[in-house]
Amino acid sequence: MLRKIIGIGETIMDIIFKNGQPTAAVPGGSVFNSVVTLGRLDQNVTFISETGNDKVGKIILDFLAENGVDNQNVCVYYDGRTPISLAWLNDNGDANYEFYKDYPKARLDVIWPRIEKGDIVMMGSYFVLNPVLRTKVKEFLNYAKEREAIIYYDFNFRSTHREEAIKLYPDILENLEYADIVRGSTEDLDNMFQCSNPDEVYQREVDFYCKNMICTDGGGSIRLISPEVSKRYEVKRVPVVSTIGAGDNFNAGVVFSLLREGITKEGINSISEQQWDRIIQCAIDFSSQVCQSLNNSISKQFAQNYLGKGDAPKTTLFD
DSSP: OOEEEEEEEOOOEEEEEEEEEEEEEEOOHHHHHHHEEEEHTTTTEEEEEEESHHHHHHHHHHHHHHHTOOOTTTTEEEESSEEEEEEOOTTSSEHHHHEEOOSSSSSSOOOOOOOTTTTTEETTTTGTTTTTTTTHHHHHHHHHHHHTTEEEOOOOOGGGGGGHHHHHHHHHHHHHHHHHHEEEEEHHHHHHSOOHHHHIIIIIITTTOEEEEEEOTTTTTEEEOOOSSSEOOOOOOOOOSOOTTHHHHHHHHHHHHHHHHTTTTTTTTOOOHHHHHHHHHHHHHHHHHHHHHSSOOOOOHHHHHHOOOSSSOOOOOOO
16 A cells, blocks of 8 residues: 655745845745655645635645645635745845734644554644644644554744743653654754754653654754664755755655655664665755755656656765
């Protein structure tokens, strides 16, 4: 049976500003960006989310469908509006955000898609910690765990929630307990645990719950800690237009590679060094490609090329 990827997260319309002027409007959201990339790679992908019954919401639903992502589990609400973010890019392509949200009282009113053993669930950001949604999120994660899905957790914990970290700490640990692989940036770690050292965070916070951790550091090196492999990966720098989807597409590369390598839940803690090398390389390839445009996901051309269906040469970013 074809393994599925089920993402759960927010939808939002990113209006991107550069030099003080709006330059693009792109459907987005942390896990959203990942599943769009996976849809473009011809994977079997479903997205669980919510959006308003408005023009922006329709654009988002159509965008999912056009990119091969099943949108049947996106709740369309009538009492509220689809969120919008203003993303202000600096000279390095990094974004500062202003969010405009108008959610209804009833949230995430969806029926869960069927999960089979071997499927992969992707979750992350404040969405899965939000007290308003937490009961529903836990219900879904318990179902995913019961069905023996691999659970991939991306911290994506922004500085705007740093002051809430202590209050959210029990839920963060609970998410770690659900997770088979966790990924975070050094900034995420500092915002959540007041420590940006991945080895220290792994030993102090992660190892007891989840054995596989990947830590990224912007354009710096990548730290992998797993039961079989402890390694640091150096990467080339590339011309950066926008870093908005960088981490999200890194996640997509990891999940795509888990399927390509045939990694199952039983084998998640015994991935070999050679397999991890290929997984991390794919993740870096996807992340780097996104950084070179204003898109939040890899391009369709790049995706087809990666599947061996395109004409352009592959990009590899290891020295």
